[in-house]
Structure formats: C-alpha cells, structure tokens
Amino acid sequence: MALVTNNDLQTPAMNPRVSQLLTGMETIRQKIREDSPVACLITDSRRVVPGALFFAIGGLRTDGNLYVEEAVDRGAVAIITEENLGQHFPIDYIQVSDVRKTLALVSRQFYDAPDAKLGVTGITGTNGKTTVSMLTQHLIGGQDQVGLLGTIRYDLGKRTLPSFRTTPESVDVYALLSQMVDHGCSEAVMEVSSHGIDQKRTYGVDVEVAVFLNLTQDHIDYHKSMEGYYKVKKRLFTGETGRRPRAAVINVDCAYGRRLLSELPDGVGAISFGIEADSAIIRADDVALFADRTEFRLTWPEGQIQVCAPLLGRYNVSNLLAALAIARAKGHEIEPILQRVMTFPGVPGRMERMDEGQPFNVLVDYAHTDDALIHACSMLREITAGRLIVVFGCGGDRDRSKRAPMLRAALAGSDEVFVTSDNPRTESIDQIFSDMREATDSERAHYVSDRKHAISLALDCAQAGDCVLIAGKGHEAFQEFDGTVIPFDDRQVARELIRLKEGAF
The missing domain is CATH 3.90.190.20 (Mur ligase, C-terminal domain)
Incomplete structure (x- = not known):
C-alpha cells in the first residue's frame, strides 16, 4: 500500500472514499464524480502514487498548487486545495478555505482517530521540551506503554524511528499515533513546537494534558514578535487547535507561564510548578547542585520529600517538576513515580x-x-x-x-x-x-x-x-x-x- 510521507509510516487496511473522508467538513466547492477509494494522503507531489489524495499546500518556499498537474499525472484520485480548479479539471477536486486544517481533520478520519484511544500529553516551550517529554515517558510507563514524538526520535511501542521533525506534518502525526495504538501503547507524549501549532500540524489532536515550560526569544523571524510567539503557544491551551485540553501543567517561574495561568479558559484544570514559588502546586525548595547529581526538597499538596536526582542543573529541577506535574495530572501518585527517577538514562545531547x-x-x-x-x-x-x-x-x-x-x-x-x-x-x-x-x-x-x-x-x-x-x-x-x-x-x-x-x- 502507498505510504504517507515517510517510508516507515503505514496506512489503514480499509480505504475510505473521498466523500467519506470529507463528511461533516466545510468546503467552498466540490467536484466529486468518481468518488474513488483513497489509498493514502500525500502533500508532496513527487510521492503521489495511484489512489493518493493530494493536498496542495502553500508554503514559505513553494506552493503545492504549482504541482497539481504532476499529482494528476502520477495517479491522484482527487485534489484538495484552496484554489478554484474549474469544472473542467480532469479529476475530482475539493476547494476549502484552509487546506492545512482540512489535512489534519481528514488525516484524523483516515486513521480512525487514534488520539482518542491514547492519553495524549502535548508539551510546548522554548527550552526543555525534549528532556521533559523523555522524562515523562520514563516516569509514567516506559517506551512499551508510552509512545513519543519528539526532536530525537519517535517511539511507537514496538518500534522506534529517527525523528525527521520535532512536530511532524499532521498526516504523519496521526499515522504515528495510529501505530502506537496498534503496538499497544496507552499513552503518547508529544513535543509541540510553535511552528507545529501555527501550521496546524496538531490540529484536532485530543490532548489530555497540555504543558507550558517557558518562553524566551526564538523563532522571531517567523512569529515577528514575542507577543506573536506567545499567542501561538497559547492556542494549545484554549481550544484554538481544534480541541481544548482537560488539564494544563504550567511553569509559574516564567512570566509568560503566570500570564497563561491567568488566561486559561474555564473547565481546564491547572497544575502549576516552580522552584521556590509559593503559589506552585508542585514546588522545589533548598536546591543543592553537585557535579553528578541534584538534591532538593519536593513539596506537593499531599506531602513533602527529599529528592536526589541524577539530572544536572537548576533548569533540570524545573524539567523534573514538569514531568511530576504531568504524572499527577494523569492520576499517578508522586512517591511511587519518584522511585523511577534514579533509573532515568538521560537525554542524548542534553548536558x-x-x-x-x-x-x-x-x-x-x-x-x-x-x-x-x-x-x-x-x-x-x-x-x-x-x-x-x-x-x-x-x-x-x-x-x-x-x-x-x-x-x-x-x-x-x-x-x-x-x-x-x-x-x-x-x-x-x-x-x-x-x-x-x-x-x-x-x-x-x-x-x-x-x-x-x-x-x-x-x-x-x-x-x-x-x-x-x-x-x-x-x-x-x-x-x-x-x-x-x-x-x-x-x-x-x-x-x-x-x-x-x-x-x-
């Protein structure tokens, strides 16, 4: 069967028809006559094979609409685009107002909503996403039970792929989540980049816990300002990505985190964390740094305990607090989770x-x-x-x-x-x-x-x-x-x- 955009990604056993994938979605114009079965979803015209549904996405460097004819020649069964291709276009096409949003929604339908079968945690922030995601995976179950999509690798339960993007295109996100379900995962942890949010790569994903780590200057060439950068990150917590999270984990040591906490919508439960922050639900005090370990006193509503962790540095204390807050948001008890900290192998290329x-x-x-x-x-x-x-x-x-x-x-x-x-x-x-x-x-x-x-x-x-x-x-x-x-x-x-x-x- 044809592949999505990466040769390691699989497609479902059943091939839905074009009209089935568009059920309930807003369109501007449709010309669906053949209504053929769809074998795969493709965003790169060079990868189109017979049976593909091609999405003509406009980008910063190129425009997929320039390659529609190539997609037709290669055997695409239909085109989804923001352009009016005209009634004489040789194959089926659907004009939509937002092709990236449509790609995400169609992908979710194509892969039978795998996110709904997983407890998905979405982690965003300028720094620390990789460490927190891998630490969370380790603490709440390990690679066999907890899938991971991140900067270093994609863990899919019974197999691991090298990462080709921190937050993949939406069709790949749903394909990878589908593999996690097939391989027995019950949880998934995702690094969610600001580009990924803005380009709707995670649109429609049912995020159970959304996590905000920090916000410092980065990607201003793309977002134009820190305010623009913040507002994109905020979408993960407000429902602007298609679904509102049930819980938010927020770093109150960061000024943007405190602002986000005050701007959360009703119905989103919040767990704050911080170092020596009296307002934090999960807090670290009396932090002592050593060349081979870090020690601190951990306080949470039900208790207090002295912690010795193999992670180096004050910001890794913050990363550990984030992972513990995520575990709490998912219903885990803190003390049993802490017993797994000493076996954490660390993160490649992070200190x-x-x-x-x-x-x-x-x-x-x-x-x-x-x-x-x-x-x-x-x-x-x-x-x-x-x-x-x-x-x-x-x-x-x-x-x-x-x-x-x-x-x-x-x-x-x-x-x-x-x-x-x-x-x-x-x-x-x-x-x-x-x-x-x-x-x-x-x-x-x-x-x-x-x-x-x-x-x-x-x-x-x-x-x-x-x-x-x-x-x-x-x-x-x-x-x-x-x-x-x-x-x-x-x-x-x-x-x-x-x-x-x-x-x-």
Whole structure:
C-alpha cells in the first residue's frame, strides 16, 4: 500500500472514499464524480502514487498548487486545495478555505482517530521540551506503554524511528499515533513546537494534558514578535487547535507561564510548578547542585520529600517538576513515580558528559538561545571549580536578532568563548560572525569558522578543574552548508579529540 510521507509510516487496511473522508467538513466547492477509494494522503507531489489524495499546500518556499498537474499525472484520485480548479479539471477536486486544517481533520478520519484511544500529553516551550517529554515517558510507563514524538526520535511501542521533525506534518502525526495504538501503547507524549501549532500540524489532536515550560526569544523571524510567539503557544491551551485540553501543567517561574495561568479558559484544570514559588502546586525548595547529581526538597499538596536526582542543573529541577506535574495530572501518585527517577538514562545531547579520563569536564548540550546559554552557564558555574569555556555558534538563514544576545550571554556566563559555525546553511559565516560582533569586541571571544577546530582549541585551553561546554547542536549528527548536509556529531568529535590529546592532559 502507498505510504504517507515517510517510508516507515503505514496506512489503514480499509480505504475510505473521498466523500467519506470529507463528511461533516466545510468546503467552498466540490467536484466529486468518481468518488474513488483513497489509498493514502500525500502533500508532496513527487510521492503521489495511484489512489493518493493530494493536498496542495502553500508554503514559505513553494506552493503545492504549482504541482497539481504532476499529482494528476502520477495517479491522484482527487485534489484538495484552496484554489478554484474549474469544472473542467480532469479529476475530482475539493476547494476549502484552509487546506492545512482540512489535512489534519481528514488525516484524523483516515486513521480512525487514534488520539482518542491514547492519553495524549502535548508539551510546548522554548527550552526543555525534549528532556521533559523523555522524562515523562520514563516516569509514567516506559517506551512499551508510552509512545513519543519528539526532536530525537519517535517511539511507537514496538518500534522506534529517527525523528525527521520535532512536530511532524499532521498526516504523519496521526499515522504515528495510529501505530502506537496498534503496538499497544496507552499513552503518547508529544513535543509541540510553535511552528507545529501555527501550521496546524496538531490540529484536532485530543490532548489530555497540555504543558507550558517557558518562553524566551526564538523563532522571531517567523512569529515577528514575542507577543506573536506567545499567542501561538497559547492556542494549545484554549481550544484554538481544534480541541481544548482537560488539564494544563504550567511553569509559574516564567512570566509568560503566570500570564497563561491567568488566561486559561474555564473547565481546564491547572497544575502549576516552580522552584521556590509559593503559589506552585508542585514546588522545589533548598536546591543543592553537585557535579553528578541534584538534591532538593519536593513539596506537593499531599506531602513533602527529599529528592536526589541524577539530572544536572537548576533548569533540570524545573524539567523534573514538569514531568511530576504531568504524572499527577494523569492520576499517578508522586512517591511511587519518584522511585523511577534514579533509573532515568538521560537525554542524548542534553548536558551529556564526555568522559574519556580527562582532568576536566566536557559536556555537549542543545542550548541554542541566549536564555538557554544563560541557564547552562549558570548551572555549570555552580558545579565547576575552575574556568568555564564555551563553544557555540548561530545558525544561518534564521533570526539574526538573536546572534548578539547569544554572544553576550556566553561571555557573561563563561571565561572564554570560541565562536564557530552551527548550520550556516546558505548564509556566509562571515555575516553570522559580523552580526554576533555587534554585541562586543571582547578579547575573550575567539572566532573560528571550522567547528572541529574550535572544539579542539577549547580542549587545548582547558586545565584540571575546568569545564568545556559545547553548545547548540546537542544530539544532532550533521551540519548544513549551502544545501549540503555533512556528518558532524559534537559528541563523537569531542571524544575523538580528547583521546587524541590524552597524552597532553
């Protein structure tokens, strides 16, 4: 049977007809004569096969309506579009006002509403989505019972796929949720990006628990302002994504979280969390940070307990509080859940230690915003006896306004900074460096265009008791240069360099 947009995704055994998939949906114009069975839902004309229902989606770089004829030639049974294709169009077509919304609703129908058979948790926020989603999965049941859609991977119960997007297109979301149901999952945890919300990739998903972690500057090139960014995130909690969550988990340490809490619609139960926040339902006090663990006193309405967790840093205390709040929202008791914390294996590329016997600490982290760098540096300062050395870069073809603040954050939080490449894409590294230099001309900022060389220099600079933070890419195993993707894994590169330099330490 034909595939959706990823060769690992399956389609249902029964092929509904076009009219069945559109039952109850608003349309502007329909020309349905053949009303053929639909084998698959396709958004890329190059993947159209006989029996496909093709959705002509307009995008930032291209417009699916330009490829309608190709879809017809390849055997599409019907086209769904926002354009009027005319009565003489050779195959069935349906004109709608919002093709992305229609894609989501049709996908849900096509896959027999798999979200309704799962307890879905949707997690949004600028930082921490991956850690909280994977921690929640671990705490409330593990991979066999709890499916996961996120930045690093898609866990589908009995199989795992590499992630191809933090929040996939809606047709893929429903296809993946369907596989979770087929493989025996009872729960699903999803990272929900702001792009995913705005582009209706999660439209119609029956989210049981919606989670807000934080909001700091990111994606302003897309959302235009922090207010616009916030309002998109807010949709997950208000029902503007098609369905209203039954519960909201909200970080009240964040000003935007406190605002969201005050703006929740009636009927959405709220569980707040925070560090030393008296108003929080789940709270951490007396936080003590160590090089290999974190300790704090956990307080919730029914009790209080001292916690020792293998996660490093104050912001990981916040991430753990979020996961515990999610578990509570789903009816779990806190103390039994806490027993699973010590067995959490960690998250690839999130404060991941590279230990090859060197006399200083080396960590790889995904921090790629100024706020994330501030928190990462602050945390490492508290557990580092010597100097803190940071390697980081800014991505090309992305928000230029975040570059200078990122350099300021790195310089403010560390002793030495090696500025380097981080997915330059089609943009000149010199232009990226120029934008960053607007922050300062500090002699502590060293500009090295080759990322491997920058990491090597940072390691050469480190002495016993120091810490090297390699930030920005985390788990990613590639770099993007002018349309070309090349293998590059900060973790692998760091380990290899440390071993090569072993005699010098």
